[in-house]
Amino acid sequence: MMHSISNSLMRVYAITTKEIKQLSRDRITFAMVIMIPLIQLLLFGYAINTDVRQIPVAIVDQSDSAAGRWIVEAIKVTQVVDVKMHLTTAKQAQEAIRRGDIKAALILPPTLTQKITHDEPIGQWIVDGSDTMIAGAIKQLQNLSLNDVLPEPTSSQSLFEVSLFYNPEQRSAVNIVPGLIAVILTMTMVLFTSSAIVRERERGNLELLITTPIKSLELMIGKILPYIVIGLVQMAIILGLGHVIFAVPIDGTISHLLIATLLFITASLTLGLIISTIAQTQLQAMQMTIFILLPTILLSGFITPLEAMPNAAQWIAEMLPGTHFMRVIRAIVLKGATLMELIDDIIWLIGFTLIGLGVAAKRFNKRLD
Amino acid sequence: MSAFSDPQWVIQAQGISKQFGDFTAVNQIDLNIPKGHIYGFLGSNGCGKSTTIRMLTGLLTPTTGDINVLGLTIPKQAEALRQHIGYMTQKFSLYDDLTVKENLQFIARIYGMKRDLSRARIDQLQSTYKLSQYQHQLTATLSGGQRQRLALACACLNQPKLLFLDEPTSAVDPQNRRDFWEQLFDLSEQGTSILVSTHYMDEAERCHKIAIMEKGTIKADDTPKALMDNINAHVIEINASELRPLKQALITHAEVSSAAQLGHRLRVLIDKQIADPIAWVLQQCQQYQRQINPQDIAIVSANLEDVFVSHTGKMSTPPDTAKA
Numbered sequence: 264m265m266h267s268i269s270n271s272l273m274r275v276y277a278i279t280t281k282e283i284k285q286l287s288r289d290r291i292t293f294a295m296v297i298m299i300p301l302i303q304l305l306l307f308g309y310a311i312n313t314d315v316r317q318i319p320v321a322i323v324d325q326s327d328s329a330a331g332r333w334i335v336e337a338i339k340v341t342q343v344v345d346v347k348m349h350l351t352t353a354k355q356a357q358e359a360i361r362r363g364d365i366k367a368a369l370i371l372p373p374t375l376t377q378k379i380t381h382d383e384p385i386g387q388w389i390v391d392g393s394d395t396m397i398a399g400a401i402k403q404l405q406n407l408s409l410n411d412v413l414p415e416p417t418s419s420q421s422l423f424e425v426s427l428f429y430n431p432e433q434r435s436a437v438n439i440v441p442g443l444i445a446v447i448l449t450m451t452m453v454l455f456t457s458s459a460i461v462r463e464r465e466r467g468n469l470e471l472l473i474t475t476p477i478k479s480l481e482l483m484i485g486k487i488l489p490y491i492v493i494g495l496v497q498m499a500i501i502l503g504l505g506h507v508i509f510a511v512p513i514d515g516t517i518s519h520l521l522i523a524t525l526l527f528i529t530a531s532l533t534l535g536l537i538i539s540t541i542a543q544t545q546l547q548a549m550q551m552t553i554f555i556l557l558p559t560i561l562l563s564g565f566i567t568p569l570e571a572m573p574n575a576a577q578w579i580a581e582m583l584p585g586t587h588f589m590r591v592i593r594a595i596v597l598k599g600a601t602l603m604e605l606i607d608d609i610i611w612l613i614g615f616t617l618i619g620l621g622v623a624a625k626r627f628n629k630r631l632d
Numbered sequence: 633m634s635a636f637s638d639p640q641w642v643i644q645a646q647g648i649s650k651q652f653g654d655f656t657a658v659n660q661i662d663l664n665i666p667k668g669h670i671y672g673f674l675g676s677n678g679c680g681k682s683t684t685i686r687m688l689t690g691l692l693t694p695t696t697g698d699i700n701v702l703g704l705t706i707p708k709q710a711e712a713l714r715q716h717i718g719y720m721t722q723k724f725s726l727y728d729d730l731t732v733k734e735n736l737q738f739i740a741r742i743y744g745m746k747r748d749l750s751r752a753r754i755d756q757l758q759s760t761y762k763l764s765q766y767q768h769q770l771t772a773t774l775s776g777g778q779r780q781r782l783a784l785a786c787a788c789l790n791q792p793k794l795l796f797l798d799e800p801t802s803a804v805d806p807q808n809r810r811d812f813w814e815q816l817f818d819l820s821e822q823g824t825s826i827l828v829s830t831h832y833m834d835e836a837e838r839c840h841k842i843a844i845m846e847k848g849t850i851k852a853d854d855t856p857k858a859l860m861d862n863i864n865a866h867v868i869e870i871n872a873s874e875l876r877p878l879k880q881a882l883i884t885h886a887e888v889s890s891a892a893q894l895g896h897r898l899r900v901l902i903d904k905q906i907a908d909p910i911a912w913v914l915q916q917c918q919q920y921q922r923q924i925n926p927q928d929i930a931i932v933s934a935n936l937e938d939v940f941v942s943h944t945g946k947m948s949t950p951p952d953t954a955k956a
Contacts, residue, residue, distance in 0.1 A: 270744035277741030285729050288770075471725035471786075474689055475742045476714045630707070631691045 274477050278485025282459070286489060292455075296493050300447050300500040307443055308509050317345040318397055321368040323356050324349065326375030334371065334386065343400050356389060366391045367401050437512070440505035441596040442565040444498050444524070445589045449531055449559045450552075452494050456535025457548040459486050460627070465545060470631070479624040487532040494528035495521070502596070514599035522602060523595060526612040527588035533619030534584065540626035559585035587611050639703070642667050642794050642825040643688060648697030649848075650683050657683040659848040660697075665827060665841075670820050672839035673829040674940060680848040681829035682722055685798050688827070689719055702794060715743070718787030722798040724779055728772035732763050732782055735771055736789065743790040757785040761815070777808035784815065788824075795819065797828040801835060813838050833936045844943045851943035856936055863934040865889060865901040865942045866909040871928040872898070881920045887912070890941040899932075901942055 286292060324331045338344055347365055350356050356368035367390040372378070378385050392398045460482075463469045472482070502520075505511040513520075534555065542548035559565070562572065562580040569577055569586065580586045587608040594600035602609055643665035650658040658680040665671045673681040686692040688701055690710025699706040704713045726735045736757065740750035758764040761781040766774060771782065780800060787795055797816075801809045813835070816826055828839065836842050836856065843853035852859060872878070875898045879891045887903040902909040910929045917924045934942075 273741050273744050277738050280741075281727065281730065281734075281738050284734060285727065288729050466728070467721065467723040467725045468727060469725075470691070470721045470723070471719065472742075473691065474714060474717070474719040475739070476711070476744070477742050629691075629710075630693065631686060632693055 271478070271481055274481045275485040275488070278477075278482055279488045282486060282489045296451065296497065297500065299451055300443075300497045301504070303447055304440065304443060304501050304504050305508070307439055308505065316342050318343060318367060318400060319347045319365045320344040321348045321350050321356050321359055321365045322346055323351065323353060323368055323370045325351070325373045326371045327373075328375050330379060331371045331375050335369070338369065338404060341404065343404060353389070360389065360391050366394075366397050437509070437597060438593065439565075440501065440509055440511045441592045442563075442589055443505075444501050444592055445527070445563060445585045446556075446560055446565055447497060447501060448494055448524075448528060448588075449585045450556050451497060452490060452528055452531035453535040453538065453555055454549070454552045455490050455493070456487055456532045457538035457542065457552050458545045460536070460539035461542050461545050461548045464543070473629040473631075479627045479629065480620070483536055483620060483624050483627065487529065487536065490532055491525065491528050494531075495524065498524045511596065513596055515595035516599075516601070519602050520592075520595050523588070523591045523605075523609065523612075526609060526616070527584060527591075529616045530584040530588075530612045530619065533616050533623060536623035537619055537626065540623050555583070559583050562586070563589045565589060584612060584615055640667055641665060641700075642702055643671075643827065644700045645688070646698045648684070648687060648694045648699060650680075650687060650692060651695040657848055658687070658694075661848075661850050663688075663843070663850075665825070667825050668820065668823060669840040670816060670826045670828060670838070672836045672842040673827070673845055674831070674833075674836040674842050674936075675829075675845035676831055676944075679845045681845055682798050683848075684845075685796050685827065685829060689713070689717060689796055715790070716793050718790065718792035718795045720783050720787045720795070720797045720800050722802070724783060724803075726771055726779075726783060726786060729770065731768050731770055732758070732774070733767040735782060736786060739786045739789050745790070753789060757789065761785045776803040777805065777811075780804050780808065780812060781815075784812070788819065793823075793825065795824055795826045797826065799829050799831070801830070801832065809835070833940065836940075837936050844940055846944040852939070856939075859939045860934045860936060863939050863942055864904050865934075865938070866904065866906065867932050867934045867938050868900050868902060868909050868913060869894075869930055869932050870898040870900065870913065870924060871896060871930075872922075872924055878917070878920070878922060882913075882916060885916065889945070890938075892941075899938075901938055 322335055324335065335346070339346060344367070348359070350359065350368070353368075353370050356365075356370065359365045360368065367388055369386055369388055371386040375385060388401055388404070390398050390401045460469070463472065502511070502513065506513055535552070538548055538551045538555075542551055558579060561567070562576055563569075563583055563586040564580070565585075569580055572580065591605045591608045591612075594605055595602075641664055643663055645661065645663040647660050647662065648658060649656065649660050661680075661684065663684075673684065675681050683692060687694045688699060688706065690707040690713060693707050701713055702716055704710075706713060727738070730738065733754065736754045737750065740754060745753065755764075758767055761784060763778065763781060763785060766778060771779065774782065780803065784797075784800070787797070801812055804812065809832075816828070820826060828835075830836055839856065841853065841855050842859070844851045844859075854862075870878070873896070875893050875896070879893060879898055882888050882898075882900060883891045887906055888900060889903070890899075890901040892899045900913065902912065906912045909931065910926065913929055914924060914926060
């Protein structure tokens with residue numbers, strides 16, 4: 264018994280050291296391990312910005328009143344809009360929107376002061392609704408209450424009050440960076456392992472390997488061990504740079520962060536292994552990886568909140584390890600949550616790995632037929 | 633264990649077939665391979681040699697038939713067999729991006745060899761197979777002969793009782809091939825049984841025993857000498873000029889199973905039923921208005937190629953195009 268366990272460990276060790284040696288000689292892959300998280304972090308962190316600022320607008324102030332000027336100033340202060348021009352009629356504003364000079368215009372009517380005393384809507388925004396993000400941002404301005412605007416309170420009219428927890432500055436980088444860990448790890452981990460066995464098949468190594476005493480599970484475990492370390496390195500790069508460059512707060516405990524990431528890495532590697540037992544060529548493995556990667560980017564809550572999606576899409580999303588990890592990593596990094604509070608997702612990731620390893624080992628047949 | 637696990641045989645197979653869809657790769661073959669022999673499968677590409685080897689190693693499940701290798705029922709006990717066999721695949725199957733030594737170390741670990749034992753064994757194999765000076769070289773940069781020696785070293789690492797070599801010399805030059813066979817005889821001397829497949833006649837002739845395969849069946853099996861002695865045809869050589877039309881004419885006769893040109897000579901296989909083949913040939917030549925002197929025709933002893941041709945049917949095309 265002891266003998267067979269030590270032999271088994273020896274075989275896992277043989278596969279793992281071989282993988283590391285091969286990886287260290289594959290310069291491009293080695294460079295990608297570092298460059299993927301680095302470049303993508305900078306790219307996504309800066310470019311994906313879901314909070315809209317500095318929308319070009321025009322003001323049509325027909326009231327020519329002190330209250331009107333106060334309102335305009337208050338809107339400028341929000342930085343949501345950038346007042347590009349002052350116009351005199353609503354028609355001029357419409358034309359400017361059609362030309363694309365501005366995205367919206369605020370029309371303050373001559374009867375502004377009466378409207379304030381009568382508790383009626385004060386001004387009107389006309390908005391280019393083609394970009395929903397811009398429209399949404401302007402709609403948010405409705406939330407400004409008159410109390411915020413006028414020096415002396417004349418009215419208590421306000422639509423709602425909004426107070427923000429976590430990420431009070433509403434910077435998307437704070438939400439994007441932890442989510443990026445899920446996306447990048449899905450991409451690299453699934454891709455590395457999905458091609459790991461297929462490559463051996465393509466190069467003819469597999470026919471020799473399966474005539475040796477190695478067991479399927481030993482081969483699987485030996486193959487994923489080196490990539491676990493790579494996954495942790497990538498996480499460290501993303502979170503470290505995210506913290507330094509984008510000031511992403513890291514509120515959670517590092518040990519919880521590590522455990523959660525380890526679980527996700529092994530789940531992704533397992534997914535890659537399953538793919539590698541199905542695909543016959545590296546190209547097929549690549550296609551299947553993209554098949555998993557795209558929903559992980561689009562459905563996992565990385566860009567659009569899960570809650571905003573139709574039920575069917577949510578079910579699909581819940582099948583992806585990335586979705587569970589997305590929730591976990593954001594909760595730990597941004598809100599300081601503990602693993603116990605996220606136990607459902609944690610159990611799901613563990614279950615996925617165990618079942619996946621079993622499926623991969625079972626699917627990997629030491630036969631050629 | 634089954635009735636046929638006799639220790640004098642390393643491989644026994646009865647009625648094994650392998651079907652891939654509609655294609656029958658191996659059709660009802662029986663094998664009895666004695667211990668300590670170098671046993672050869674001789675046949676053209678696609679005749680079922682590799683498929684048979686893969687069934688014997690447990691890589692493919694036979695559609696029908698029983699296999700017993702080293703006393704183990706295959707494919708059921710294939711896992712147990714793997715500790716005792718070495719396998720050299722037709723396509724080079726070691727890692728190009730590892731060095732010679734790293735490949736050997738990898739295989740040693742896979743077989744669970746202890747560190748001291750494996751170090752000694754690897755040193756020994758590297759010197760036996762003249763690989764010591766290349767031990768730190770990446771396998772991708774080795775020559776065909778060096779790669780083949782490395783593959784053999786890896787296949788022998790666990791000191792297998794039985795070695796399977798699937799066309800081991802197809803990528804090496806004649807000198808390397810000769811050296812390689814010297815090494816096989818050394819292994820055989822040390823008690824290793826070897827099953828080797830080849831399409832080279834000179835290689836087949838070195839085997840203790842061979843099986844001639846064609847289209848998934850075994851046409852004949854015996855020692856090369858017995859096969860040559862008992863050939864079912866007269867082998868005659870005609871020494872003349874303008875042999876092409878003569879060859880075309882002779883090959884049309886049912887009694888002629890082969891006519892192959894060798895420079896100025898035409899080597900013809902004629903049915904054993906014909907009592908006097910020289911007279912028969914002279915008679916045929918006369919019919920075609922060709923004057924051949926009787927002293928230019930001679931009965932010669934058969935070589936293995938003659939045996940192969942006589943068993944694998946009429947070949948009107950040269951062997952190279954017939955293969956494709």
